[in-house]
Amino acid sequence: MAFNGNFMCTSFKKELLYGVHDFDNSSGDTFKIALYTNSASFNAATTSYTTGNEVSGQGYTAGGGTLVNVDPTSSGTTALTDFVDETFSNATITARGALIYNTTPNTTSISVSTPTVVVLDFGADKASTNGDFTIVFPTANASNAIIRIA
């Protein structure tokens, strides 16, 4: 059981067609990022947030941190959206990866209350001790943004 790469959840792609997720900055859904140890096993088939193998420690609360949405935009023929970098301050934690999930989805067409968006693999255990733990999202352009529809 371990992280083995970044995945966009298949359920998320389907949910986009159902209009489950809204990434608007001011009126959109509330997305969170939860951190996990390498004992977690997530992939494209992951459908909802779980507390299993979630990290614990000073500066981290179960469920993770609330992300700030960046308004969706387009570049050429690619639509994209992004999140503001997330920092867990004064934290003593070790994490190998993360889940981004929606805590306020439109549940008209789905049965889960915290549907996942992406699985993120940090590539190695990352640790902070009485310090800051910051997740830096890739450049928000047509080639690198974390969520892109081409």
Added chain:
Amino acid sequence: MSFPALNIDINPDMKVEVHTTTNRGFTPEEIAERCASKIISISDSANPAIQAQAHAFRQHIVKVLEFYMREAINSDRTTVYNAILDSGNQELAELIRRM
């Protein structure tokens, strides 16, 4: 006539970076570097002359960001100093002022 499928997936080369610290917060220099990367993105395939100009501009932006971050930190410290002083803890306020 068929329509091309929409491609929605994570770029295999996409990298989420994690920056951490031990027994301290990030310095203005570290944050300024991250901030500049959000403001300026320089393509590896750009004309070398334009790349060089862009890198020089980025370094200038980093320095400006560092300066104003320090200004903000010092200004906030003044506010914190006064708040602690008002609460009657002169010794702690003095420690904050000297940071």
